Amino acid sequence: MADSKLIEKHKYMVGIYDHEEKIIKAVKEVQKQGVKVHEVYSPHPIHHIDTYIGHPRTRIPIAAFLFGATGMLLAIWMISYMLAVDWPMIIGGKNFLPIPTMVPVTFEATVLISALGMVTTFFIANNMGPGKKEAMFDRRTTDNRYALIVDLDKNVAKSSEEIKVVLESLGAEANPKIIER
Amino acid sequence: MADHIQYNLEERYEFTPKLRKQLLMVIGIGLLLLVAGAVFLALDTGGGHHGGGEHHGGGHHEGGGGGEEHGYNWMTRIWANFWLNGIFFTEIAVMGVLFLAIQYLAKAGWSASFLRIPTAFGNFLPFTGGVLLIVFLFANHDLFHWTHSSLYDKAGEEYDSIIANKAPFFFWPFESGSFPVFWLARFVLYFVLWYWLYTLIKKQHLAEDNIENRLNVKHYDKATVYSAIFIVIFAVTSSTSAWDWVMSIDTHWFSTMFGWYMFASGWVSGLAVITLAVIYLKEQGYLKMVNENHLHDLGKFMFAFSIFWTYIWFSQFLLIYYANMAEETIYFYERLYGYDGIYSPMLVLNLIINFVFPFLFLMTRDAKRKAIFLKVAAWGILIGHYLDFFVMIMPGTVKENGGFFLVEIGTLLMFIGGFVLVFANTLSKYGLIPKNHPMLEESLHHSI
Numbered sequence: 001m002a003d004s005k006l007i008e009k010h011k012y013m014v015g016i017y018d019h020e021e022k023i024i025k026a027v028k029e030v031q032k033q034g035v036k037v038h039e040v041y042s043p044h045p046i047h048h049i050d051t052y053i054g055h056p057r058t059r060i061p062i063a064a065f066l067f068g069a070t071g072m073l074l075a076i077w078m079i080s081y082m083l084a085v086d087w088p089m090i091i092g093g094k095n096f097l098p099i100p101t102m103v104p105v106t107f108e109a110t111v112l113i114s115a116l117g118m119v120t121t122f123f124i125a126n127n128m129g130p131g132k133k134e135a136m137f138d139r140r141t142t143d144n145r146y147a148l149i150v151d152l153d154k155n156v157a158k159s160s161e162e163i164k165v166v167l168e169s170l171g172a173e174a175n176p177k178i179i180e181r
Numbered sequence: 182m183a184d185h186i187q188y189n190l191e192e193r194y195e196f197t198p199k200l201r202k203q204l205l206m207v208i209g210i211g212l213l214l215l216v217a218g219a220v221f222l223a224l225d226t227g228g229g230h231h232g233g234g235e236h237h238g239g240g241h242h243e244g245g246g247g248g249e250e251h252g253y254n255w256m257t258r259i260w261a262n263f264w265l266n267g268i269f270f271t272e273i274a275v276m277g278v279l280f281l282a283i284q285y286l287a288k289a290g291w292s293a294s295f296l297r298i299p300t301a302f303g304n305f306l307p308f309t310g311g312v313l314l315i316v317f318l319f320a321n322h323d324l325f326h327w328t329h330s331s332l333y334d335k336a337g338e339e340y341d342s343i344i345a346n347k348a349p350f351f352f353w354p355f356e357s358g359s360f361p362v363f364w365l366a367r368f369v370l371y372f373v374l375w376y377w378l379y380t381l382i383k384k385q386h387l388a389e390d391n392i393e394n395r396l397n398v399k400h401y402d403k404a405t406v407y408s409a410i411f412i413v414i415f416a417v418t419s420s421t422s423a424w425d426w427v428m429s430i431d432t433h434w435f436s437t438m439f440g441w442y443m444f445a446s447g448w449v450s451g452l453a454v455i456t457l458a459v460i461y462l463k464e465q466g467y468l469k470m471v472n473e474n475h476l477h478d479l480g481k482f483m484f485a486f487s488i489f490w491t492y493i494w495f496s497q498f499l500l501i502y503y504a505n506m507a508e509e510t511i512y513f514y515e516r517l518y519g520y521d522g523i524y525s526p527m528l529v530l531n532l533i534i535n536f537v538f539p540f541l542f543l544m545t546r547d548a549k550r551k552a553i554f555l556k557v558a559a560w561g562i563l564i565g566h567y568l569d570f571f572v573m574i575m576p577g578t579v580k581e582n583g584g585f586f587l588v589e590i591g592t593l594l595m596f597i598g599g600f601v602l603v604f605a606n607t608l609s610k611y612g613l614i615p616k617n618h619p620m621l622e623e624s625l626h627h628s629i
Contacts, residue, residue: 047628048628061545061546065544092503092505093505094503100495100498100499100502100503101499101502101503103495103499104499
């Protein structure tokens with residue numbers, strides 16, 4: 001999330017796990033011991049991991065609704081302008097603005113704009129996109145490892161040594177690395 | 182998420198005498214209203230009703246000349262109401278069977294814990310089948326224009342070449358205009374096939390309770406095979422029954438989408454009834470293992486199929502509107518402008534309740550997970566689709582004499598009472614949880 005140029009750098013500890021069940025257990029256990037989990041990286045979606053971490057619910061449906069509404073209005077404006085203002089034409093004996101015939105195009109535009117808008121929102125929210133440098137904590141999370149990230153600057157109550165012990169006790173690879181970004 | 186809670190898998194639904202009494206009272210009140218409404222109608226039309234030639238507005242083709250309609254009488258509206266409710270509740274009952282069959286065929290796990298509820302729907306089929314058969318045998322001339330033999334007499338004044346060309350569809354192998362053998366044979370076939378396959382699936386579904394080894398999936402596999410057969414048969418019969426029972430009322434008119442249109446309407450009603458039944462049983466303390474995740478999926482079903490219904494409805498409407506051919510537009514012309522426009526508010530209301538309302542109301546995740554929202558949505562959808570069937574059937578049968586008053590309310594109450602009575606009675610006959618269902622464990626852990 002954090003853009004390194006604008007925001008102060010944070011130190012992150014990266015605990016690497018080799019099994020889905022281990023990391024789910026680790027996420028639950030780590031939080032019980034008072035350590036806040038920053039993020040989990042996994043090669044595949046893990047059911048309910050966001051609720052285990054305590055992430056707030058995604059607001060992408062709201063974006064989808066707003067983009068959809070935009071698309072609908074855009075289509076209605078476009079069709080009305082073309083058929084009734086710019087070049088009025090009688091088609092099939094209908095009046096200039098036949099509402100039923102507007103429905104399919106309006107529907108398609110709603111779907112198109114909401115889909116494109118959601119993809120764009122997703123890319124911006126996650127700081128992704130063409131030309132962006134990838135911000136992986138550990139490249140193995142695209143293959144067969146699961147990474148549990150702890151933001152050390154947000155867990156000042158415990159020292160990094162203590163957090164390291166907690167992560168390792170739950171099955172993380174020995175000596176979890178600390179990445180600053 | 183699901184922690185290991187021990188559920189009572191042996192629980193049974195208890196059909197209390199109190200509920201039975203209440204339901205019988207509902208039926209009684211319905212009957213009372215029906216009789217009162219009938220008396221009103223009889224007194225109202227007793228003194229020389231406006232004759233057949235006076236059909237205004239709609240420009241109903243079939244009217245043609247005076248006297249052709251063979252006289253509307255006050256009984257027509259009552260027959261039409263029985264036909265309407267018979268069709269509506271047949272659809273709901275058969276959709277319960279379809280839901281069960283789909284769950285088996287898709288090897289669905291999420292629904293296993295409440296599968297006994299749609300299973301109990303099918304038992305209402307013989308009742309609606311009987312009602313519909315009686316109505317047809319007594320009132321075919323009142324409801325179905327095509328049953329008049331004078332339409333098929335080439336020399337006669339009322340000869341109608343369009344309907345005469347369709348005659349074999351009703352009368353084969355008999356002579357046109359005589360006894361509708363083919364139509365009735367199909368009618369009986371639908372009910373026999375549906376009910377027979379329903380009992381086959383149900384038998385296997387219930388036999389599962391008595392197996393000793395839970396790893397034994399013999400009954401599950403057999404039920405899957407019967408479900409597949411049912412779905413193939415229902416794919417065809419759901420369309421053809423819609424043509425026979427509803428589309429043939431407007432005999433001249435036809436729509437290739439009509440079968441799907443009626444199916445969509447019935448299916449979303451069936452899903453609404455399943456949702457309501459699950460919620461009410463939960464409120465009474467049954468079905469502890471059904472949680473908001475299962476409700477969420479049922480809500481999604483209602484949401485999705487409300488949109489599906491709209492898609493079908495609109496596709497049918499748009500083609501007719503755009504092509505603008507008189508023989509097709511008559512259907513919507515009658516409903517929007519015909520008969521002094523008495524059906525047009527219902528048509529508009531129908532679109533609002535069945536599309537705009539569920540679309541906006543069930544859109545958010547929270548609405549699909551809270552019982553109270555789902556209850557409102559399901560009741561709305563049920564009312565909306567009753568109206569949908571009303572708009573399908575009434576304009577062609579009672580024409581300008583239609584309306585929504587005592588007779589309509591009375592018949593509806595009688596059918597609701599009867600349906601719940603049969604449903605509750607069936608449900609109390611076996612365990613509420615399919616305790617040896619191979620997917621039950623998955624259903625307990627269902628989480629979205």
